Amino acid sequence: MSELRRDPLERRWVVIAPERGVRPLYARARESVATAADDCPFCPGREAQTLAEICALREPASAPDGPGWRVRVVPNRYPALRIEGDLARRADGLCDRVAGVGAHEVIIETPEHALELDELPRAQLRDVLLCLRDRRTDLYRDPRLRCVVWFRNRGFQAGSSVPHPHSQLLALPEVPTRLRRRLKSSRAHRRRTGRCLTCDLIAAELDDGRRIVRDAGGWVTWAPYASRFPFELSIAPRSDPGDFAALDAAAAESLADALQDAVRRVRAGLGDPDYNLVLHAAPRRTLAERDGGADFHWQFLLFPRLMPIAGFEWGTDDAVNATPPEEAARHLRSAAAPTTAR
Amino acid sequence: MSELRRDPLERRWVVIAPERGVRPLYARARESVATAADDCPFCPGREAQTLAEICALREPASAPDGPGWRVRVVPNRYPALRIEGDLARRADGLCDRVAGVGAHEVIIETPEHALELDELPRAQLRDVLLCLRDRRTDLYRDPRLRCVVWFRNRGFQAGSSVPHPHSQLLALPEVPTRLRRRLKSSRAHRRRTGRCLTCDLIAAELDDGRRIVRDAGGWVTWAPYASRFPFELSIAPRSDPGDFAALDAAAAESLADALQDAVRRVRAGLGDPDYNLVLHAAPRRTLAERDGGADFHWQFLLFPRLMPIAGFEWGTDDAVNATPPEEAARHLRSAAAPTTAR
Numbered sequence: 001m002s003e004l005r006r007d008p009l010e011r012r013w014v015v016i017a018p019e020r021g022v023r024p025l026y027a028r029a030r031e032s033v034a035t036a037a038d039d040c041p042f043c044p045g046r047e048a049q050t051l052a053e054i055c056a057l058r059e060p061a062s063a064p065d066g067p068g069w070r071v072r073v074v075p076n077r078y079p080a081l082r083i084e085g086d087l088a089r090r091a092d093g094l095c096d097r098v099a100g101v102g103a104h105e106v107i108i109e110t111p112e113h114a115l116e117l118d119e120l121p122r123a124q125l126r127d128v129l130l131c132l133r134d135r136r137t138d139l140y141r142d143p144r145l146r147c148v149v150w151f152r153n154r155g156f157q158a159g160s161s162v163p164h165p166h167s168q169l170l171a172l173p174e175v176p177t178r179l180r181r182r183l184k185s186s187r188a189h190r191r192r193t194g195r196c197l198t199c200d201l202i203a204a205e206l207d208d209g210r211r212i213v214r215d216a217g218g219w220v221t222w223a224p225y226a227s228r229f230p231f232e233l234s235i236a237p238r239s240d241p242g243d244f245a246a247l248d249a250a251a252a253e254s255l256a257d258a259l260q261d262a263v264r265r266v267r268a269g270l271g272d273p274d275y276n277l278v279l280h281a282a283p284r285r286t287l288a289e290r291d292g293g294a295d296f297h298w299q300f301l302l303f304p305r306l307m308p309i310a311g312f313e314w315g316t317d318d319a320v321n322a323t324p325p326e327e328a329a330r331h332l333r334s335a336a337a338p339t340t341a342r
Numbered sequence: 343m344s345e346l347r348r349d350p351l352e353r354r355w356v357v358i359a360p361e362r363g364v365r366p367l368y369a370r371a372r373e374s375v376a377t378a379a380d381d382c383p384f385c386p387g388r389e390a391q392t393l394a395e396i397c398a399l400r401e402p403a404s405a406p407d408g409p410g411w412r413v414r415v416v417p418n419r420y421p422a423l424r425i426e427g428d429l430a431r432r433a434d435g436l437c438d439r440v441a442g443v444g445a446h447e448v449i450i451e452t453p454e455h456a457l458e459l460d461e462l463p464r465a466q467l468r469d470v471l472l473c474l475r476d477r478r479t480d481l482y483r484d485p486r487l488r489c490v491v492w493f494r495n496r497g498f499q500a501g502s503s504v505p506h507p508h509s510q511l512l513a514l515p516e517v518p519t520r521l522r523r524r525l526k527s528s529r530a531h532r533r534r535t536g537r538c539l540t541c542d543l544i545a546a547e548l549d550d551g552r553r554i555v556r557d558a559g560g561w562v563t564w565a566p567y568a569s570r571f572p573f574e575l576s577i578a579p580r581s582d583p584g585d586f587a588a589l590d591a592a593a594a595e596s597l598a599d600a601l602q603d604a605v606r607r608v609r610a611g612l613g614d615p616d617y618n619l620v621l622h623a624a625p626r627r628t629l630a631e632r633d634g635g636a637d638f639h640w641q642f643l644l645f646p647r648l649m650p651i652a653g654f655e656w657g658t659d660d661a662v663n664a665t666p667p668e669e670a671a672r673h674l675r676s677a678a679a680p681t682t683a684r
Contacts, residue, residue, distance in 0.1 A: 005568040014568040015662040080662045093546040095567050151653030159652025176658030204435040226347040226356040278657030310501025311493030315620030316518030320357040320422045
């Protein structure tokens with residue numbers, strides 16, 4: 001059984017998840033990444049190789065855990081957290097412990113084995129986003145779960161071991177450090193000014209213009225002022241759209257367009273690097289407090305994985321970034337061919 | 343000219359350092375790592391390939407920037423920060439900016455090209471530590487510099503591009519996020535209890551025993567309770583030794599022994615992985631307040647780089663760790679051959 005631990009010096013929650021197994025060294029791990037479609041557990045016809053599906057978008061006549069799906073959500077076979085059990089919160093000397101209660105799900109984004117995110121038909125990515133919305137809403141029905149984090153690891157350097165297009169949801173009984181910090185900053189700003197901090201930051205970026213990569217259809221893509229990594233991008237609605245649960249099909253389709261555009265620029269402009277894509281959206285407690293103005297302007301973060309991270313970064317949680325975001329934005333503005341809708 | 347930037351949502355300082363150049367992709371970077379001793383800029387006889395030395399431990403008759411040194415400190419050729427100039431602190435809209443004033447130095451730890459940290463004669467590593475102590479003390483004489491961070495990147499996955507044994511010092515005009523958090527935790531604990539938080543944590547670890555790897559000569563090596571990464575280790579003095587500036591030659595020699603033991607265990611027990619080693623020691627402001635009890639029990643952190651870091655970790659600053667520290671400690675307790683002093 002996994003558990004969450006926190007020590008009083010670092011004040012950071014870590015999921016200790018022995019069921020995920022001792023993972024191997026870089027060299028060995030790289031060799032173990034399956035690339036062949038002919039034994040991929042996420043391909044149609046091999047549904048029995050995953051755990052029973054949680055939900056799927058399927059052809060009307062098709063049965064669960066068989067072919068005929070367009071998007072399929074299954075539990076992670078090596079889950080960091082499990083839905084069964086009590087939280088069993090307790091002190092462990094000066095430290096804190098919570099049982100590893102939560103959920104760890106995989107969204108299989110398409111039946112096709114070898115498509116990149118930007119190559120999916122736009123309507124397919126729209127459906128993935130709506131599926132993410134619905135899973136998140138469903139998981140938040142469980143009062144034990146305080147934060148749902150969605151992330152997508154693409155390629156070995158980004159931590160992926162299965163090339164078939166997929167992303168993951170982790171529903172946690174605690175709010176992660178970085179989201180807590182964002183929440184705190186946003187609330188303080190709201191109290192002081194009555195405004196949304198992210199709205200203010202985006203408006204300032206649009207006024208300045210140097211770090212903007214794209215501004216279209218209500219979505220802004222920019223290289224953040226204090227980017228930790230070279231060519232890091234944020235993708236967010238231009239103004240606070242309310243919770244991610246409110247995303248409708250039309251908005252999801254134009255969001256899909258914005259995400260595909262960002263990935264396309266990174267792939268075209270940077271030599272097709274591995275990358276991570278993460279959604280920062282409201283933890284549970286914010287939702288309840290929404291009427292009090294505790295907002296959380298959600299956004300996607302895209303991190304191309306261009307170089308190893310070194311000791312300074314691990315040791316400090318800060319970073320040295322050799323690519324000013326102004327240069328990153330300039331490069332990525334001109335990086336992609338015009339978007340062609342599919 | 344580089345600069346430090348902070349946005350109000352993340353509240354994290356990032357050094358934007360364009361002079362370090364746009365660094366290449368993983369694949370290309372890996373190829374560019376020089377391994378041959380015959381063109382190593384850190385080997386004796388090639389002193390002219392580095393910038394002029396800041397200090398060195400040398401044979402009495404030898405001249406600066408020539409052979410005859412045992413430890414040599416030089417400015418980083420691609421510095422993230424420079425000592426010249428004003429801090430020029432200013433607001434940039436909602437964000438903050440400080441000029442990239444500071445220092446970025448390289449400690450060349452031995453004239454020998456191919457020794458690992460644990461293969462250095464112990465007296466050699468003692469001298470490196472004393473040199474680090476002296477450089478840190480010297481840099482803190484500059485009132486603009488608030489925090490000196492020492493780190494050692496070993497191997498490509500740990501961010502190193504030069505295999506010759508060396509480490510780096512970065513002196514910053516701001517205190518990094520993680521050190522600020524440690525400081526805050528330690529002060530709150532001191533106020534409440536009158537005790538050092540790290541002393542309390544180490545005492546609890548020693549009582550428990552399961553996560554202890556080594557306890558000898560006044561130094562404790564343990565796998566922290568909430569380890570973010572598999573086989574992460576902390577190495578610290580058993581009780582608060584005062585500031586790192588107080589390290590004397592005898593303590594440095596026995597610290598060298600503890601550090602070499604930890605590296606030897608990681609190398610022997612985990613298949614010689616790349617790793618980072620970082621010193622967490624007091625930022626400047628703590629030193630001034632020492633009499634008021636604002637302590638900072640320094641420690642070294644050792645991170646073996648066994649696997650890529652994925653989207654959850656980047657997105658949250660937290661982590662999923664598949665190796666419980668109890669297992670890591672058990673494995674590393676039995677990993678190394680007995681220490682042989684040289």
